[in-house]
Amino acid sequence: MKFYLKCILVVLFAHLSASQPTNHRPLPSFETTTLTYSEKKYIENYRFRQGYEEAIAFIKAHEGFAGGKIYKDASGLPTIGYGHRIKPGENFGKKISKQKAERILRADFDKALWHVEREIPPLTGYQKIAVAHFIYAKGIGNFRKSTFKKNILAGKPIEESLKRWCYYRKNCGQRVKSHYILKIRLWEIDMYNRA
Template sequence: MPRRQTSPAGLALIESSESFKPTRYYCPANKLTIGFGHVIRAGESIPERITIEQARALMRDDLAPVEIYLSAVFPDLPQCQFDALASFAFNVGIGAFEKSTLFSRLKAGDTMGAAGQFARWVKANGKTLPGLVKRRAAERALFLSQEK
């Protein structure tokens, strides 16, 4: 099965949620980060300052495993749902996504039940973050954008 890719709408959602930061910073989960939420791994050679183009390239690289995973597990999703889940899994990680009620409801074919789960993922280190509340609402809206 070929790997599907996140559409421009999905990429825009991730970019607006992550916000471009050209220099290193610690995210709310206390991980050293740069660009559009790229977590800098130990030993990874990343300059102190990057351009928006470099940040987009890192984001696309970071999205690749998510896209491969979603393509394999949910091959028939509408693009809007694929994009919403790509943003979600990019943010929380594939492992957390796979253990989530959102995942199990979607696997069971319960699209509306899955959509209702986005709002549960709004905390970092036990604190509700307004940015995550906004992001999850946007992901849910995108997820449901073709559901009428």
């Protein structure tokens, strides 16, 4: 609670100091405030939660909900809910509700986050979300062999390596470039590069 009040006061002081005449003594800004380790972790967790909910909303928006029925994705694979590829042995019946689809989405995204925690050294909250989204979309196998992962581990820029992943395979095996998928990769790049 103490930290929460401290953050509010810092933001309020920064706002007031921006609108004060220059003859007044400047008020402390957020940049000059020293945060404790627990305060920094709180901010990181808050950013992570914000990014998590944004990613869920983004997936729901770009995958869409096909009335809860099983459909074929762009690659011709059976899919349900918000882009969940049906695995052998999974049985969802003829239809699922939006609530069930969201539970499946969150479980799939949580699994992708689990892979991020295992595969990559500490990342910021937004970076974890971006990598998890990539794993959610392309699978852990593709991530493990990608230059995207290699660039993260080497501390190199990730933009070009992510832009390479804007293709999908048709049923016949033909690779097709998708501007729609490129927009999704650009969202991941934006999420990864947030402060």
